[in-house]
Amino acid sequence: MPARAGVATTAAGEADQAQFEVFLSAFHRAAEAAGAIIPVGLCIGGKRVLLRFAGPGLSPYLVPAFRHLRDDSVTPETADLTICAWDSASTGVSLPPEVGDLVSHHRRGMPDSRPLGRVLSAYRRPDPGFSMLDLDSDTGIYWIPNAASTPYEDRSGTFRAILSWWMATHGRQFVHGAAIGDARGGVLVVGKSGSGKSTTALSCLMAGFDYVGDDYCLLEPGVPPCVHSLFGSAKLHAHNIDRFPQLAGLVTNPARLDIEKGVFLLGDHLPERLISSLPVRAVLVPAVVGDGPTELRPLSSARALAALAPSTLLQLSATRHEALARMASLVRSVPAFELRLGENIEDIPGAVWALLGQPDPGQNRD
């Protein structure tokens, strides 16, 4: 595959390219062995993404989290980004050793702010499998050993490495946060795991809010800044599932809650509530207080950035140097609040709607 004009080639770059070509050839062998390529078109953040699965083995595990973003008009000719995905168990094709040492790929996939090369790779971070992306051909490849044992992180939303790298080169930043509201505007809820993001997002979803995501969203800076949906799923620690009796029967991994978060594929059950994009009107940083009322208190932009940026940067793979600046741009442009979560989870939606200055939609919906 020729290098893009004007881009210097290096020995390391050529080696990366060779590994990518080997990986891509293995995908095609897997597809041939499986008998078909299963295409799935998506529209993510306004970009056309084409998933191509080698045979029918893997797609049932990975596609449901993207169901709300399906776009069947996407073709190989119109796709902005193509992601090829395969597993060894269902296709009988092993990962060729020529793709290189996976431990070194893991190291390359650690958080970093070096200028991105043209070929990027990551192993077991942030996704459980092996990812490569060639920015010249806008093609990513993802592999896991066995579709039947797809980890729950993949089932709730995968291709994070490939999507975050590629979207970063197109003005969109992965952020670790939840987003809810409606098409007129909403809030981005940020903080480290366990801070109450999912509790906030799901309590608002149950009260009638539209839902962009509960773990990762795609931030597009601008006036106004927008967040785009990535995954139509939600994850809850087992001890929190009982707080949402409407969802309790929808958990997809009930037998594994001792070692996994409960996964909910919302596109299967609440498709009308999943929204692809949302203008951001405020940033909320939840804090579990445990008693007293649920209330909002103004928060400095710096504190909001501290809640958003480190957990985003440290969970992802290599990021462009402007990632932090993009997140800072967001907290400079909209107000931030601490959302103090009191004893009643039912109070959360009302506090958020009061902030947005809109009537509670739960009063008008079933």
Add this chain to the structure above:
Amino acid sequence: MSELRYELNAPDVVEESIDGEALIVNLRTGLYYSARGSGDLLWQMVLAGYTPAEAAAAISCSDRPADTVATDVARFVEELVAEELVRPRAARAVQRIEARPVAAFEIPVLERFADLQDLLVLDPVHDVTEEGWPHARPDLPPRSLP
């Protein structure tokens, strides 16, 4: 040390100053830091190429002896170096910072946060199950799910 100049220890370290507070993230160690008020101003001065002595002299302070301010600034910069947030550089100052007069100089503090380090520590070969990162082996000490 008071005559040395420093620069950001990029690309391991990224930073942003906003509303009088600097957020500094070390992507290699998983530690992140906050410096407010005088600490934010000094952080920006250090990145702009001020030596600790120049930075201390540039901060006009009405209620604190100059040598005490210099000592506080030097200690703060030593901490930045010890945490590998900055590294020495040869070039002179590349940018002048508006030396905000400090009516009441606050001893600069570098707050250090280690609560997200777990996100970096798993070894992909030895510390995880066949399901991969971030599933820690059950025989290892418990770590929080990311």
